Amino acid sequence: MTAGQLPRWVDLGLIPFLNLAAAFLVSGLVVILIGENPLEAVQILVWGSLGYGEGIGFTLFYATNFIFTGLAVAVAFHAGLFNIGGEGQAYIGGLGVAMACLALDGIVPWYLTLPFAIVGSAAMGAAWAFIPAWLQATRGSHVVITTIMFNFIASSLMVYLLNGLLKEEGSMQPETRTFEDGGRLPFLNDLFPSFGFGYAPVNLSLFVALAACLLVWLLIWRTKLGYEIRSFGANATAAVYAGISPVRTIVITMLISGGLAGMMAINEIMGSQHRLLIDFVTGYGFVGIAVALMGRAHPVGIILAAILFGMLYQGGAELSFEMPNITRDMIIVIQGLVILFAGALEYMFRPAIIRLFTPALKAKEA
Amino acid sequence: MFEDFILILDSTVRLSTPLLLACLAGLYSERSGVVDIGLEGKMLGAAFGAGAVAYITANAWLGLLAGIAVSVSLGLLHGFASISNRGNQIVSGVAINFLAAGLTALLGQTWFRQGGRTPALPEGGRFGDIVWPFAEQIREIPIIGPIYAELFSSHNILVYAAFLAVPLTWWILFRTRFGLRLRAVGENPAAVDTAGISVTWLRYRAVIACGILCGFAGAYLSIAQGAGFGVNMTAGKGFIALAALIFAKWRPASAMLTCLLFGFLDAVAIRMQGQELPGVGEIPVQFFQALPYVLTVILLAGFIGKAIPPKAAGIPYLKERS
Numbered sequence A: 001m002t003a004g005q006l007p008r009w010v011d012l013g014l015i016p017f018l019n020l021a022a023a024f025l026v027s028g029l030v031v032i033l034i035g036e037n038p039l040e041a042v043q044i045l046v047w048g049s050l051g052y053g054e055g056i057g058f059t060l061f062y063a064t065n066f067i068f069t070g071l072a073v074a075v076a077f078h079a080g081l082f083n084i085g086g087e088g089q090a091y092i093g094g095l096g097v098a099m100a101c102l103a104l105d106g107i108v109p110w111y112l113t114l115p116f117a118i119v120g121s122a123a124m125g126a127a128w129a130f131i132p133a134w135l136q137a138t139r140g141s142h143v144v145i146t147t148i149m150f151n152f153i154a155s156s157l158m159v160y161l162l163n164g165l166l167k168e169e170g171s172m173q174p175e176t177r178t179f180e181d182g183g184r185l186p187f188l189n190d191l192f193p194s195f196g197f198g199y200a201p202v203n204l205s206l207f208v209a210l211a212a213c214l215l216v217w218l219l220i221w222r223t224k225l226g227y228e229i230r231s232f233g234a235n236a237t238a239a240v241y242a243g244i245s246p247v248r249t250i251v252i253t254m255l256i257s258g259g260l261a262g263m264m265a266i267n268e269i270m271g272s273q274h275r276l277l278i279d280f281v282t283g284y285g286f287v288g289i290a291v292a293l294m295g296r297a298h299p300v301g302i303i304l305a306a307i308l309f310g311m312l313y314q315g316g317a318e319l320s321f322e323m324p325n326i327t328r329d330m331i332i333v334i335q336g337l338v339i340l341f342a343g344a345l346e347y348m349f350r351p352a353i354i355r356l357f358t359p360a361l362k363a364k365e366a
Numbered sequence B: 001m002f003e004d005f006i007l008i009l010d011s012t013v014r015l016s017t018p019l020l021l022a023c024l025a026g027l028y029s030e031r032s033g034v035v036d037i038g039l040e041g042k043m044l045g046a047a048f049g050a051g052a053v054a055y056i057t058a059n060a061w062l063g064l065l066a067g068i069a070v071s072v073s074l075g076l077l078h079g080f081a082s083i084s085n086r087g088n089q090i091v092s093g094v095a096i097n098f099l100a101a102g103l104t105a106l107l108g109q110t111w112f113r114q115g116g117r118t119p120a121l122p123e124g125g126r127f128g129d130i131v132w133p134f135a136e137q138i139r140e141i142p143i144i145g146p147i148y149a150e151l152f153s154s155h156n157i158l159v160y161a162a163f164l165a166v167p168l169t170w171w172i173l174f175r176t177r178f179g180l181r182l183r184a185v186g187e188n189p190a191a192v193d194t195a196g197i198s199v200t201w202l203r204y205r206a207v208i209a210c211g212i213l214c215g216f217a218g219a220y221l222s223i224a225q226g227a228g229f230g231v232n233m234t235a236g237k238g239f240i241a242l243a244a245l246i247f248a249k250w251r252p253a254s255a256m257l258t259c260l261l262f263g264f265l266d267a268v269a270i271r272m273q274g275q276e277l278p279g280v281g282e283i284p285v286q287f288f289q290a291l292p293y294v295l296t297v298i299l300l301a302g303f304i305g306k307a308i309p310p311k312a313a314g315i316p317y318l319k320e321r322s
Helices: A008-034 A038-050 A053-078 A086-104 A110-139 A143-163 A205-222 A224-234 A236-241 A246-273 A284-294 A299-322 A329-344 A350-365 B002-031 B039-057 B060-084 B089-112 B144-152 B157-175 B177-187 B189-194 B199-225 B237-247 B252-272 B285-300
Strands: none
Touching: A008 A038, A008 A329, A008 A350, A008 B089, A038 A053, A038 A299, A053 A086, A053 A205, A053 A224, A053 A246, A053 A284, A053 A299, A086 A110, A086 A143, A086 A246, A086 A284, A110 A143, A110 A246, A110 B285, A143 B237, A143 B285, A205 A224, A205 A246, A205 A299, A224 A236, A224 A246, A236 A246, A246 A284, A284 A299, A284 A329, A284 B089, A299 A329, A329 B060, A329 B089, B002 B039, B002 B144, B002 B157, B002 B177, B002 B199, B002 B237, B002 B252, B039 B060, B039 B089, B039 B199, B039 B237, B060 B089, B060 B199, B157 B177, B157 B199, B157 B252, B177 B189, B177 B199, B189 B199, B199 B237, B237 B252, B237 B285, B252 B285
């Protein structure tokens, strides 16, 4: 059962489609269990996420978050590493964004703050990934476990900082002061009023995310470092024989991965909330795993998967509004099912499909 | 001072019980080579199942059974994905955590309409505290009295079950044929397979054992310690249990000590909230919350001994290569 046994379109198209279909089928059963009509629910979901300008705006806003966290997981995948710490890295990345914005927002316009926010968020996210990376590379402690631990440490640290050092004076809320205009990215609705994004918080960081996709593609498939990362992921032993340093590859890959996760905070903090607050990541880091899996760790696939998850988020919000029985928790269920069928059960349909295609393939060879 | 200390130890026992049950659950699974980061989800599912059924039937035992049933089903799902379909065990665990978090809140709201919570339990729906004989009479004796009356007596039955599960787990793993095979399948599944023993069936039995213990852990939260299910009531306990499992280097007795340590940190954190320490000032509660994870990372770094996981952990077993 090697990958070469099936045509490419089956591997990259049909199987992910079947997995996704299974996930949605089970989601439909859950909707029936709650006593609502699944077809109607799908209609509301699609209309709510794509049917009008503001809905599309929200979908793209959520998709921006998912692109960053999806890319983060994908880069690590290429080196055979599983970065499950996107949650914590994005959270700490928020610290980098907030520091840049708090320092500069009153002095310079947003386009001068943005580079510092990008560097700050990436640096903080990368820093949070560094210790797990270094421990994996030199001490052999598994990066999955250490990044989980670092998610919780990040959460404690941020609650502590936002209740003390970073808290606005005189405020009871555990959050920083609201940024001035110099710390706010323009909303796309203000730049392109004709799209009618309305009050949707989709902002300029969407283009930062798309640029990150391009850079990741260039890095992985067009540079020496990318080649080393892929070689190491495909066969670590062979890569070491070829002179690729495992410590260097693991650490650099994880730094890039953590940096990408950290950049998610630009969208949330500088693009939408305009202040640093508690728990702004709320699962985006974990959903990045599903995005990377569905997108087959390729930037184009990740953009498509991110839009799909953005639709689920926005459409799900609309759904809970229209059908009060279906709360926002339904989105979490659907995400869980997608992760299950597209990720953990990814090989479930393969044997059957291989059997289906084998006569056809043999006939072709003959 | 001494009384205070006993009270902290008493709440240590209460707080470490769910950790210990979940930690032993993970022990069975991981010793057989199936990594389980879905402990959190299984506990949460069990807490919901137990809370819902205990409310409807007003019977704590039926609640416990329901909790175990939910948790074992999630465990079998993990097994189906990672043993039968050789899927990625981490991804499967993440999926289970998502499913449990979403489904419990969604079904809770649909069935009970209290924002995802289950209603307060009726009489009999909860495991009450068991007072040991003569606890009241002995209480007045200095030192021994409080230890007997507070620390040992007056816990619910699941607390005692958790601590009895420690020697039981040790005995099963290290003194029975099943335990020997379970450990072998986590180290070298090919050798077990060659001996004519089914790797698949052994690992399934391990995830079922894991599910049963997670069921106890979840039921403890909702129908023994608490009086009903609350949304996301596990709040990361499954992950602390996972950390404890690594900290204990996958050994039952060490697991108990680690869970007691982590429970103690939690108890101290609650106790210290808003209190000044002489010379140090107030220690932030977040420090204690982060400490179990920090300690585990330090351990993983190899500064306190070395944590070596079962050799085949996380690797799906492929019987034949084609």
